[in-house]
Structures are given as C-alpha cells and as structure tokens.
Amino acid sequence: MFGAEAARRALAQELPALTELRRALHRTPSLSDEEQPTAERLLAWLGEHAPARTVRGLGGAGIAAVYDGAEPGPTVLLRAELDALPIAEPGHLAHASQIPGVSHKCGHDGHMAILAGVAKLVSRSPPAKGRVVLLFQPAEETGTGARAVVQDPKFAEIAPDYAFALHNLPGYPKASIAVRAGAFAxxxxxxxxxxxxxxxxxxxxxxxxxxxxxxxxxxxxxxxxxxxxxxxxxxxxxxxxxxxxxxxxxxxxxxxxxxxxxxxxxxxxxxxxxxxxxxxxxxxxxxxxxxxxxxxxxxxxGATANDDDGARIVREAAKACGLACEGLPGPFPWSEDFGEILGTCRGAMFGVGAGPSCAPLHNEEYDFPDDILESGVLTMTTAASLALADEWAGRTPRDLPRAP
Ligand SMILES: [Zn+2]
Ligand SMILES: [Zn+2]
Structure with missing residues (x-):
C-alpha cells in the first residue's frame, strides 16, 4: 500500500471527483433504514472507479467493498455511515438536499466520500498481504445499524482483525486528528x-x-x-x-x-x-x-471503547501524514454505534477537526467541509496500512486478550 507521502500525491488528482461525489450524496440523502438509493449510488461509483468484490445487504442496506492483497493475511475494516437525518435543509447551498425534510447534517456524506477516496488508493496500491474492507453501514443515527451488521451471517465474510472509523468534529482545528485510548463516545x-x-x-x-x-x-x-x-x-x-x-x-x-x-x-x-x-x-x-x-x-x-493499539495506530498515522493529533481529556458525551464493531476486534474511532466556523452536528446550517476530505482519506489509508503491518509483525495477534 502507498506510504503517507505517496498517498498524498496520488490523492491530489482524485480530490475534485471525491468532492463531486460528496455533493452528489448530499443532494440525495437517505434516512436510517431507507438507505438503498445511497448504497446503489456508492456501488455504481465503486464499480466505475475502484472495482472490488462487494458484499451487499449487510444488516439492511449495508455494503462492503473488499480489496484483497496479493497474499492472504489479516483484515482491516474501515467504516462510514450511509444515513442522513430528518432535518429540513435551508435551500441556499448549491448542493442542497433535493429530498424534502431529509439532509446530511452529521457529515456522513463526507465520511462516505472519504472511504471512496480510500477505495481509489487501495485499488491502485493493494496490500501485499491481507485485505482492506470498506464498510458502508446503515442506520447509525438510530443506533441499530452496526449491531445488525455484526449479527448478519454475512459479517463472517468480512470479520476484521482491526477496525477504524472517523467522525468529523465541528469546533476542532481543521484537519487535526483527535483520539484517545479507552472510552471515545x-x-x-x-x-x-x-x-x-x-x-x-x-x-x-x-x-x-x-x-x-x-x-x-x-x-x-x-x-x-x-x-x-x-x-x-x-x-x-x-x-x-x-x-x-x-x-x-x-x-x-x-x-x-x-x-x-x-x-x-x-x-x-x-x-x-x-x-x-x-x-x-x-x-x-x-x-x-x-x-x-x-x-x-x-x-x-453501547460505549465506543478504543483499545490501546488502535489509538496508537491512529496517532502514528496522523504523524506520518503530518497532521496535528490531539489527545482528548475524556470521552465525547454523544453516542456512536461503532462500539458494536469494536466489540469484535481491535481498533479505534477518531475525530477529524471540521474547523471553528463549521456549524454544530445536527444543526440545519451544518455542511461537511470538503477541504478535510484529504486528511480523512490519508489518515484512514495510513491507519489501515499500519494495522496490517502490525498484524504481520505478530505484535498484536487477535488471540491475545484485549487491553483492559
Ligand atoms: Zn449524527
Ligand atoms: Zn454522525
């Protein structure tokens, strides 16, 4: 897989297409448990731009794109959320929602575009060993999607050794990374x-x-x-x-x-x-x-709890990408269902700063800032690469007990 610097160079030419995809996703949002149209759009985009083996209908409308390496090995799963919110959007954005009363006010359109960017990089430079799974998960906002994915028999096809997810953080410095070991949300x-x-x-x-x-x-x-x-x-x-x-x-x-x-x-x-x-x-x-x-x-x-290795890998990825990385004094008071996936493997959830002028999450004026797509893609790709290397080195085999 690309190192951080090579990834940055390769990504530069993809950013306009990812921005366009993010805005297209923004225009046509889907509510929780009704994400089929969004999943179809992503499948079409992935099929055209970064073909992979796909698993469909995971826990509802969920899809996973599987990028196999040259040799078998560990699995790293990266997650984005498919769903938007029942919030009417004021019409002044050029890419405003065309679905009345529904809009992407949590930035899941941006998180999906970030994984689409990872897909481009991983398809061009697959892992030597192991595989990268990009999971587009349904029904995060209602707290049911991750559990449904984990309980779906098809989850066995993508069961990870490591999993990572990110959330944009309005109010935090733009493109800075925020992570902590232990409870995150x-x-x-x-x-x-x-x-x-x-x-x-x-x-x-x-x-x-x-x-x-x-x-x-x-x-x-x-x-x-x-x-x-x-x-x-x-x-x-x-x-x-x-x-x-x-x-x-x-x-x-x-x-x-x-x-x-x-x-x-x-x-x-x-x-x-x-x-x-x-x-x-x-x-x-x-x-x-x-x-x-x-x-x-x-x-x-459930609580979203990062393990020590997952948090360390995110910090190392941020450093390799030249991004500021903040520790967090305590967990966020909001909730996330990614903890259900972290209950099956090692890994971490982390934040990417959306800047001080970004409106708060779930506010009708909120819009995902496209200029943090790059740091999201780079951190996710580098974290996946480091986690695969970590598993190779046998430093953290999955049969070791999890850190307390
Ligand atoms: Zn939300
Ligand atoms: Zn969210």
Missing part, C-alpha cells in the same frame, strides 16, 4: 415511561386517578439519578426529552402521562445502573399513587 439509551390512571370530569377529580403528582415527582427523581448513583467523572447525564399529561383541555382531569428521557454514561455498565434505577423509580411512584406503570427502552448505543 458515551453509551446512551432512551426510556419511555407511561403512567396510567383514570380521567374524570374536572369538577370531580376525586372520582378519577390523576398521574399529575406522580409525574411531578418522577421528573426530578430521574434528573437526580446520576449524582445519587455514580461518581462525577463517569460522564453520567439524564435529559428529559419529552413529557405530557392528559389532554390540552379545561374540562377533563388527566388520566395518563408519558415521559421520555435519554440517559448516558462513559461506560455501558454505568448506563445500565441508571436505566434500571429509573425503571424502579417509576414503578415505585406508580405503586405509591395507584397507577399502572409501563416502560420501554429505545435507541440503545
């Missing part, structure tokens, strides 16, 4: 709680069973859980995302209530403590107020 999960009593005429509240008092006690009880259960440095946080009580009327005393909350923590086990305690708190209040309580969990993301 938090675990999170949504909890929906229903309190059911009985409505009554507003003049006769004593004949009904209102959940109003229980609701008013449940919200502060949920918000207090992190401080009650966990040390301050665990990144534990609770957000109330929605609540309602009865109907918007003056004639009916409320008979039912619903609360939705999202809980997060740096460690998956700590998140489980928060979730279980929240369910018990709701049940306790329901019993105290004579209400029927039901609850359901949604959008579960």
């Amino acid at each position: 938090a675990a999170s999960e949504g909890l929906e709680i229903w309190l059911a009593g009985a409505s009554s005429h507003a003049s006769e509240p004593h004949l009904g069973k209102s959940p109003a008092l229980a609701l008013s006690q449940l919200i502060p009880a949920l918000l207090a859980l992190p401080a009650q259960l966990l040390p301050m440095d665990t990144g534990a946080a609770v957000a109330i995302t929605h609540a309602n009580l009865g109907e918007p009327s003056f004639g009916i005393a409320a008979g039912k209530a619903r609360v939705q909350t999202t809980m997060r923590s740096s460690e998956t086990a700590d998140l489980e403590r928060l979730m279980t305690a929240a369910e018990r708190a709701a049940e306790g209040l329901g019993a105290a107020h004579g209400l029927e309580v039901t609850h359901a969990r949604h959008d579960r993301f």
Whole structure:
C-alpha cells in the first residue's frame, strides 16, 4: 500500500471527483433504514472507479467493498455511515438536499466520500498481504445499524482483525486528528415511561386517578439519578426529552402521562445502573399513587471503547501524514454505534477537526467541509496500512486478550 507521502500525491488528482461525489450524496440523502438509493449510488461509483468484490445487504442496506492483497493475511475494516437525518435543509447551498425534510447534517456524506477516496488508493496500491474492507453501514443515527451488521451471517465474510472509523468534529482545528485510548463516545439509551390512571370530569377529580403528582415527582427523581448513583467523572447525564399529561383541555382531569428521557454514561455498565434505577423509580411512584406503570427502552448505543493499539495506530498515522493529533481529556458525551464493531476486534474511532466556523452536528446550517476530505482519506489509508503491518509483525495477534 502507498506510504503517507505517496498517498498524498496520488490523492491530489482524485480530490475534485471525491468532492463531486460528496455533493452528489448530499443532494440525495437517505434516512436510517431507507438507505438503498445511497448504497446503489456508492456501488455504481465503486464499480466505475475502484472495482472490488462487494458484499451487499449487510444488516439492511449495508455494503462492503473488499480489496484483497496479493497474499492472504489479516483484515482491516474501515467504516462510514450511509444515513442522513430528518432535518429540513435551508435551500441556499448549491448542493442542497433535493429530498424534502431529509439532509446530511452529521457529515456522513463526507465520511462516505472519504472511504471512496480510500477505495481509489487501495485499488491502485493493494496490500501485499491481507485485505482492506470498506464498510458502508446503515442506520447509525438510530443506533441499530452496526449491531445488525455484526449479527448478519454475512459479517463472517468480512470479520476484521482491526477496525477504524472517523467522525468529523465541528469546533476542532481543521484537519487535526483527535483520539484517545479507552472510552471515545458515551453509551446512551432512551426510556419511555407511561403512567396510567383514570380521567374524570374536572369538577370531580376525586372520582378519577390523576398521574399529575406522580409525574411531578418522577421528573426530578430521574434528573437526580446520576449524582445519587455514580461518581462525577463517569460522564453520567439524564435529559428529559419529552413529557405530557392528559389532554390540552379545561374540562377533563388527566388520566395518563408519558415521559421520555435519554440517559448516558462513559461506560455501558454505568448506563445500565441508571436505566434500571429509573425503571424502579417509576414503578415505585406508580405503586405509591395507584397507577399502572409501563416502560420501554429505545435507541440503545453501547460505549465506543478504543483499545490501546488502535489509538496508537491512529496517532502514528496522523504523524506520518503530518497532521496535528490531539489527545482528548475524556470521552465525547454523544453516542456512536461503532462500539458494536469494536466489540469484535481491535481498533479505534477518531475525530477529524471540521474547523471553528463549521456549524454544530445536527444543526440545519451544518455542511461537511470538503477541504478535510484529504486528511480523512490519508489518515484512514495510513491507519489501515499500519494495522496490517502490525498484524504481520505478530505484535498484536487477535488471540491475545484485549487491553483492559
Ligand atoms: Zn449524527
Ligand atoms: Zn454522525
């Protein structure tokens, strides 16, 4: 495979085509679990520009492009996400979304274009030994895609020894790399709680069973859980995302209530403590107020945990590419489902700075900055090359226990 400098030279002539691809992907976004059109576009592009063996229908619309080396050896998997978000985009961009109410506000269009760039480089200079798998994963935004890919029987065809993924980071210096060993992104999960009593005429509240008092006690009880259960440095946080009580009327005393909350923590086990305690708190209040309580969990993301070797390889790749590399004092509070893939192998997720003037992720003004495509492609390609070399040297065979 290309060294970092040769890769930079080879990539220079590809950047206009990658920018064009990124903008084409931006114009035609797909929502989670509806990514077939985006997957088809990528398959067409890869078939035309960097042919490879492909695996289709991974965990839904997922596709993998497999670039085999001259000799068999270890597998390095690089991941990008296929999905966009249900956010309407203001129409002032030249490449604005043409799909009403859907747009790429997390930069997954850029991440896909970065892997397309890696495809160009790896197809021109394949590994001597082993193979590089480019995974375009569905349904990252809902937290279900990576798990579905790993549980798909076809995952055995691409099972990696090492895996890497990146996310662009608005606010961080443009094209700088950010990585840490250990937790990189938090675990999170949504909890929906229903309190059911009985409505009554507003003049006769004593004949009904209102959940109003229980609701008013449940919200502060949920918000207090992190401080009650966990040390301050665990990144534990609770957000109330929605609540309602009865109907918007003056004639009916409320008979039912619903609360939705999202809980997060740096460690998956700590998140489980928060979730279980929240369910018990709701049940306790329901019993105290004579209400029927039901609850359901949604959008579960495990923590994304980098191992020491994966983080080291990203730092070495950044250095080889001449990019600034920042350590991170702690994990990001947002969640990512790449942890599901890292649960099967070594590797790391890292950030690429999108610059201080880039709008925040999931903001309607956000647009992936095309001038960081180059650093994304170079870091991913170099990390893959270093990871293959690492496995060759036998320094980190996959049967060694993972770093604690
Ligand atoms: Zn997102
Ligand atoms: Zn994202």
